[in-house]
Amino acid sequence: MKYPVIILVISFILGILIEELIIPNFYFYLILIPIITFLYFLLQRKFTQFTQFKSIHLIFTLLIFLFGALYLNWEHDNRVSYPFDSPKIRNAKIIGKICKIDIIKNQKLSFTFELEKINNKKFESELxxxxxxxFYKDSxxxxxxxYNIIAIGNFVKFVGVINKARDQRxxxxxNYQQYLYNKNLSGIINCYRPxxxxxxxxxVEVTDNFVFLVRKALDEKISLLHNSKSSALLKGILLADRSEIDYDIKTSFIDSGVIHVLAVSGLHVGFISIIIFL
Known part of the structure; x- marks a missing residue:
């Protein structure tokens, strides 16, 4: 077989594309893959020259194709969605776990939150x-x-508003809703009563929180040593916090063809922190 890696990768991709169009049942693949595997070994044992035929390549390629389809089928089964009937739940008493904390903004604190209980009832879901x-600033x-006391891994409670994200109208x-789904996020919780x-x-999740503390310390040091315009750019490059970057600076990056510098920024800080910590 010439170029086996290319052929196998293409087969895997085709399996994903076919799965997206057809979407058979998950158990269909669990039955079909062992049957093809058994057929392959049976033919190889019964016909001694079978390995010399191109049929073996076809069967192996088909297996890779099916694994690609099975992979996307599994992704479909584990894809998140908004779990409530009402698109907005006001004054909800919420309990859950902090999974990720963003650098604080001028008027807002954001973090990723795993829901455990709502209105004193355990939130039960397969996913x-x-x-x-x-969290928005209060008077x-x-x-x-x-922001100064929370850590990744903390279990917290508060009163907030649960919202379904806006879809494509x-x-x-x-499509903000699909954007959140692709990041395995089910919706938005806003708290106006901190x-x-x-x-x-x-x-505390020690490793994740250590990376957050490094980012937090860098953010504070940059804000202390630089003016608002310079600090916004440095935070965008070092910490992937692009919310405060001036519009003209973003336009200059786009016009210069180096917008990718901002697009992938901040990743290396996490990697370096983990390497030092480990």
Whole structure:
């Protein structure tokens, strides 16, 4: 077989494409793959010259094709969605686990949150449902105090509003709902009453939280040493926080053909932190 890697990769991709169009049952593949494998070994044992025929390549390629289809079928079964009937649930008493914390913004603190309980009832689902959780600054209580005490792995409770993300309403419009689904996020939780926030379990995911603390320290040091325009650019390159970068600077990156520098920025900080920590 010439160029076996290319042929096998193409077979795997074709399996994914066919699965996307046909979407057979998961158990169909679990039955079909062992049958083809058994047929392959049976022919190889019965016909001593079978290995010299191109049929063996065809059967092996078909197996890779089926594995590609099976992979996408598994992805479909594990794809998240918004778990509630109502698109908005107000004044929900929420309990869950902090999975990821973003660098704090001027008016907002965001983190990824895995829902455990809602309104004192255990949230039961076959899949774990994670939400983008936003805390907005209040006139009396600053979200800075929350940002300074939380850690990845903490179990917390607060009162918030659960929202289904906006989908595509018009052709060509950005589909925020699908964007969140692709990131394994089920929806949005907004908290406008930060005084209701409370940590109920101080458990910490050590490795993930260490990376967050490194990013947090860099963010504070950059803000201390540079003006707002320079610090925004440095945060975008080093920490992947592009929210404060000036529009003209973004346009300059695009016009210069180096927008990819911002697109992939921030990854190396996490990698270096993990290497040092380990």
């Amino acid at each position: 774990s449902h994670r939400f983008v959780c936003n 009396t209580i600053s979200i800075d105090s929350i 018009n052709p060509g419009e950005f 005084e209701t926030f409370e940590i109920i379990d101080n458990h």
